[in-house]
Amino acid sequence: MSLFAEFHVPSDVFALYRTLQAAPETTVEIERVVAAEEILTPYFWVSGGDLARFETAIEDDPTVENLQQLDEFDRATLYRANWTENVETIVYAYTQVGATILEATGAGDRWELQMRFDDRDRLDQFQTYCNDETIPFQLIQLHELTQPRTGRQYGLTRKQHDALVTAWQLNYFTSTDVSLTDVAAELGISQQSLSQRLHRGYQSLIEETLIVSPPAEEGT
Known part of the structure; x- marks a missing residue:
């Protein structure tokens, strides 16, 4: 474990x-x-x-x-x-x-x-x-790594988790009115640091979810 x-x-x-x-x-x-x-x-x-x-x-x-x-x-x-x-x-x-x-x-x-x-x-x-x-x-x-799975248990660090959640709370993923700069300002970090945390967070989520559990075959 x-x-x-x-x-x-x-x-x-x-x-x-x-x-x-x-x-x-x-x-x-x-x-x-x-x-x-x-x-x-x-x-x-x-x-x-x-x-x-x-x-x-x-x-x-x-x-x-x-x-x-x-x-x-x-x-x-x-x-x-x-x-x-x-x-x-x-x-x-x-x-x-x-x-x-x-x-x-x-x-x-x-x-x-x-x-x-x-x-x-x-x-x-x-x-x-x-x-x-x-x-x-x-x-x-x-x-x-126990159930239920949390952000850290998906391979996310605390800072990656906070970056992803803050971006979601500010509607960064769904609104064109919210920029990376807006999210970075909310977290009090540079835009470059935020970009890296989001990038590493995406990678960890994919490795711990999509790669571990491949999609079912079409028609099933």
């Missing part, structure tokens, strides 16, 4: 600690992590603060390398990088047990992580790994 867990961890046990210390007004939101040939490549949005200060700080950060700027908007900039082997804490702990990072937001001295574990044993392995390596973490919420 899948488990969805929300953790708070100090930034020095995850990634970009030096960068977040040098640019404390900056917020980093990881969009997804791609693994290829044992190299972990995060794609992340950066918002707030001085972007030049952030880029200068990240050059001296031992936890990432090969930084590339992919897209730049008014309120957020999308980057790609490689996590280095110096990140032998939470980053590699979750790969050891096959967990999935659904969402990760870092600012100042803290990261907020939302992760999915296939079962209780994998969560226990993760906690044991963290305890053995003296990695501090604070478990905030834990949800199981």
Whole structure:
């Protein structure tokens, strides 16, 4: 049975600690992590603060390398990088047990992580790994995949759930008078962040519903 867990961890046990210390007004939101040939490549949005200060700080950060700027908007900039082997804490702990990072937001001295574990044993392995390596973490919420199914149990993070529900409540999906900017303003986030949350939310809903339960054959 899948488990969805929300953790708070100090930034020095995850990634970009030096960068977040040098640019404390900056917020980093990881969009997804791609693994290829044992190299972990995060794609992340950066918002707030001085972007030049952030880029200068990240050059001296031992936890990432090969930084590339992919897209730049008014309120957020999308980057790609490689996590280095110096990140032998939470980053590699979750790969050891096959967990999935659904969402990760870092600012100042803290990261907020939302992760999915296939079962209780994998969560226990993760906690044991963290305890053995003296990695501090604070478990905030834990949800199981039980009936009736809720948004989180469909693979949605809290922020994705809030984005989809707010968009629905404002009639974004049915009215041409409501724009993405309107929904973003209601949530107090940038249009780019909202777009990414909706995109990831759609993907999770499709994977957990349409793919799991294919349509019946025509005529049945």
